[in-house]
Amino acid sequence: MSVGKWPIEDIPNADKVFMRVHVNHLDRESIIPGVFRDHNGDMSTDWNKYSTAEETRRRGRKGPEEYGVISLAVEQVRSVSRLTVVHTPLDQNRAHTDVHGEKDTEVRIKLLRSYKWEIKHRTP
């Protein structure tokens, strides 16, 4: 299936998705639970098939130095109740992937235990 420029593909469980973390979502070296939230109904990530962590970092609206990047294993995200991981490519970002499902306190705690740092913020 295709909507726009890129076809929509199935994302294998073995893959991972990248997500930007703004410096204001840090509490010392740890990220805070509030980082996992929806924009327009879904949480935006990038599929590692079509993006590197550095490319994800540079897609932020602010300067890349303000962002770190974490990764989430697709299988782990899908194991959290009610979450789905769906490829939603944008014309300007083939990697764009939505994590759909309510980010309530349970979901956010579980995601908080699942992430891995790909690019850490540079401490001043």
Add this chain to the structure above:
Amino acid sequence: MVEMDFAFPLARSRRRQALSWRAPRRSSHEWLIFSTPKSSTRVEKGAKRATDTLGLAHIKEVIADSKKILALENDWDGEGGQAYSEKVLERATSFLWNYALRVRSLFGVAIEPPKVLPGPHGSIDIHWKSDTRELLVNVPADPKQLANFYGDDYGEVKIKGTFDPETYNLGILGWFLESPE
């Protein structure tokens, strides 16, 4: 798996009915208080009045420190995050303070200090984390919405639900107060 999912406030009898699960017997100090000799404060009978008469100075510090959240402006996270209102922070910290007072009053101990953090969509998160327990309480920006919480022991024991932080201060505490033996 031991799990409960219910909404606060519940009448005492209704809450008892909701507790059809069986949890391991737990001491009253075990859940949420994260009581350790180093950081918890037992209130001694007849203790002399001191500057911190309640033994909750650390909670006051957390509440005072949380005011920095109000300095976050719109788009503070580079993803369109909204600024925080004084009202929602007040609602969250009032709950925290009343909760700390209630635990102290009932058990004579001070709760461990949580982190008060900017949550999604103008809400406030209150986060407790220890080696054995983790609990996240979210107070929404909309005062008409109930707060919600989730906690577990990294294993089979879990609590989850909603409550009104303004009218039911006992809130989450009820979980272990009414644990069946």
